[in-house]
Amino acid sequence: MDFNLHKGMIDTHFHGLIMEKNGIDAKDAVLEAFRHGMDFMVDVGTKTADITDRIDLLSSFDKIIFTAGNYPSEVENNSIENLTDSLEKSILGLNYSTDSKGKISGIGEIGLDWHWNYGTKKLQIELFETQIILANKYNLPIFIHNREADKEILEVLKKTPPEKGGIMHCFSSDYTMAAQVLDLGLCISFAGNITYKRNNKLREVASKIPQTSLFLETDSPYLSPRAVRGKQNHPGHIGYTYSTAAECQNITVPELIQIVQRSFNKLFNPEL
Numbered sequence: 001m002d003f004n005l006h007k008g009m010i011d012t013h014f015h016g017l018i019m020e021k022n023g024i025d026a027k028d029a030v031l032e033a034f035r036h037g038m039d040f041m042v043d044v045g046t047k048t049a050d051i052t053d054r055i056d057l058l059s060s061f062d063k064i065i066f067t068a069g070n071y072p073s074e075v076e077n078n079s080i081e082n083l084t085d086s087l088e089k090s091i092l093g094l095n096y097s098t099d100s101k102g103k104i105s106g107i108g109e110i111g112l113d114w115h116w117n118y119g120t121k122k123l124q125i126e127l128f129e130t131q132i133i134l135a136n137k138y139n140l141p142i143f144i145h146n147r148e149a150d151k152e153i154l155e156v157l158k159k160t161p162p163e164k165g166g167i168m169h170c171f172s173s174d175y176t177m178a179a180q181v182l183d184l185g186l187c188i189s190f191a192g193n194i195t196y197k198r199n200n201k202l203r204e205v206a207s208k209i210p211q212t213s214l215f216l217e218t219d220s221p222y223l224s225p226r227a228v229r230g231k232q233n234h235p236g237h238i239g240y241t242y243s244t245a246a247e248c249q250n251i252t253v254p255e256l257i258q259i260v261q262r263s264f265n266k267l268f269n270p271e272l
């Protein structure tokens with residue numbers, strides 16, 4: 001396993017259980033990432049049905065926080081009612097056996113995906129909205145998935161504003177979209193695709209947005225940065241994304257590390 005990681009970095013979006021299913025020893029990858037200096041990581045859910053397995057896999061790490069949520073594809077095999085009910089149980093720590101009450105620190109990833117057109121647009125919008133309502137009920141930030149759905153994502157966010165804010169994950173839209181997302185009080189997270197050669201436009205967005213609204217993520221096991229493309233991604237690759245973002249912002253990597261740490265603390269402990 002190769003590492004590009006500096007002390008204090010934070011991976012705001014990875015999928016431990018999916019890494020494991022893809023043949024990566026997730027526990028080992030995470031342990032090594034912390035040994036190489038990783039400060040904090042967010043294990044993001046894609047369906048509430050696997051919450052027990054996710055918590056069992058990585059809950060022994062103090063510096064991993066978990067989100068719970070249903071990805072848009074979940075509308076294909078479940079009713080909205082079952083999905084939101086299962087999410088509420090997850091938030092309350094009712095559907096897993098380990099002593100994990102209060103383990104859920106955010107709702108996600110939730111959102112809209114017009115690329116794959118799961119279910120119907122109407123169902124996806126309904127699922128997205130009901131999950132924001134739950135996030136608001138339990139004072140949790142949200143982690144948003146947006147694929148080719150800028151217009152409707154904004155419509156939902158304006159109609160049902162996420163009160164504790166959140167992160168637009170793997171941002172891949174243009175600056176006009178970024179500006180509107182920021183206006184709604186949300187932050188923007190860039191994944192490994194910001195390092196891809198052809199993505200000048202995305203780097204331009206990263207150079208324009210305020211430093212305090214910026215997060216970085218690996219989205220492991222997906223989206224390996226350019227330098228390790230073709231390999232399975234793991235949180236230890238987060239350094240490539242930090243380097244590119246720091247270049248865009250014209251600051252040093254250590255400066256960016258400090259800025260992200262502050263924003264991260266503010267998002268999850270707003271009282272600090």
Ligand SMILES: [Zn+2]
Nearest residue numbers: 013044109219
């Ligand atoms: Zn993801």
